[in-house]
Amino acid sequence: MSEQAVSDWPVVHNVGDIIMQAGFVLGPRTINDYELVYFPDGSGTIYEVEGMPYLLDEPCFVFTRPGEWHAYRFAPEKNVRHMFVHFEYASLREGSERFEPLLSGGNRFLAEHYALVAGMMQKLLWIANRQPPHWARRLAALLSASLEELSIAPEPSGGDEARPLPVQVQRAVEYMEEHLSGPLTIEEIAARSGWTHEHFTRVFSQSLGMTPKRMLLERRLRRAELLMMRGAGSLKQIAYSVGFGDEHHFSKMYKRIRGITASEYIKRCNDPLFRHTAAAMDARAHYPVNRYIPVQT
Structure with a gap:
C-alpha cells in the first residue's frame, strides 16, 4: 500500500x-x-x-x-x-x-x-x-x-434474521450467571444441557465465539467490575463473591485478561465520564462494555 x-x-x-x-x-x-x-x-x-x-x-x-x-x-x-x-x-x-x-x-x-x-x-x-x-x-x-x-446508496436488507442461540446455550449462560458466587465447573453446566461435554463445548463455542470456560471467567470478571464500579466491598470481598478462591488469584486473572489491575479499574470508575453509565452484561459481547479507550497514533 x-x-x-x-x-x-x-x-x-x-x-x-x-x-x-x-x-x-x-x-x-x-x-x-x-x-x-x-x-x-x-x-x-x-x-x-x-x-x-x-x-x-x-x-x-x-x-x-x-x-x-x-x-x-x-x-x-x-x-x-x-x-x-x-x-x-x-x-x-x-x-x-x-x-x-x-x-x-x-x-x-x-x-x-x-x-x-x-x-x-x-x-x-x-x-x-x-x-x-x-x-x-x-x-x-x-x-x-x-x-x-x-457513502453508498443503501441496499434493502436480505431479510435474513440472526439465528437465535440454542436453548441449551441460553440456559447455560443463565445458569452461570445464577451460580457465579460459588464453585462451578463446565462439566456440571454441560451435564445440565443433556449433551456430552464435548458436544456442549463445541456448540457453545460456535454460538458465542468463546469456550464455556472463557465465558464463565468473563462473567465472573464482569460481575466483579459491576461491584467495583459500585464500591461494593473490598477486593477480597468482591473476589470471593464472584467465585474466586482468593484475592491473589482474582487479581492475577484480572490483570491477565483486562491488561490493567483491579485497583486501576476502580480508579477509572471514579472518572466523571462514567458517572452516568449503567452496568450490563451481554453474552454476545467479547469485551467489557463501559470502557473508553484513547488511541495513541
Whole structure:
C-alpha cells in the first residue's frame, strides 16, 4: 500500500462502548472532530442536531460533524447502549467526492441497510479492547471502510434474521450467571444441557465465539467490575463473591485478561465520564462494555 493511500486513512482519537442510564441528557455541545455512533437497539433516544430532532427507534448510526450543535436525550424508560468512535479525516474536511453522500445525506443511517458497518463497528471495539500489534492502523482501516459503506446508496436488507442461540446455550449462560458466587465447573453446566461435554463445548463455542470456560471467567470478571464500579466491598470481598478462591488469584486473572489491575479499574470508575453509565452484561459481547479507550497514533 502506497504512503499516499495510508496517509488518506482517518486518524482515530478514541472509541468506546458505553451503556447510559435511562433519561440521561448529553449536550447540547459541539465537538472538534468527527463522531460515528452505533445504536444497536431501537431505544427511543432522541438525537438533535442543529435544531433537527431524530427519534432513534430503530438500530442506526449517527454521524456528527465538527462544529454541529447536537444533543442526546437518552430513552427515559431504559438504559441505552451505544458504540462510538471519534476521529479526524482529511478527506472529509476537504469534501472528497466519494464521501459526498455521507456529508450531505443527513445524520442518521438505519443499520438494516448497512449490516456490514455494524459488524465492522463491533470488530473495531474488539480490536481496541485487545490492542494487538498495529491495532491503531487496523482501527483506521475498519473506520475507513465503514465510512465508504455509509457513502453508498443503501441496499434493502436480505431479510435474513440472526439465528437465535440454542436453548441449551441460553440456559447455560443463565445458569452461570445464577451460580457465579460459588464453585462451578463446565462439566456440571454441560451435564445440565443433556449433551456430552464435548458436544456442549463445541456448540457453545460456535454460538458465542468463546469456550464455556472463557465465558464463565468473563462473567465472573464482569460481575466483579459491576461491584467495583459500585464500591461494593473490598477486593477480597468482591473476589470471593464472584467465585474466586482468593484475592491473589482474582487479581492475577484480572490483570491477565483486562491488561490493567483491579485497583486501576476502580480508579477509572471514579472518572466523571462514567458517572452516568449503567452496568450490563451481554453474552454476545467479547469485551467489557463501559470502557473508553484513547488511541495513541
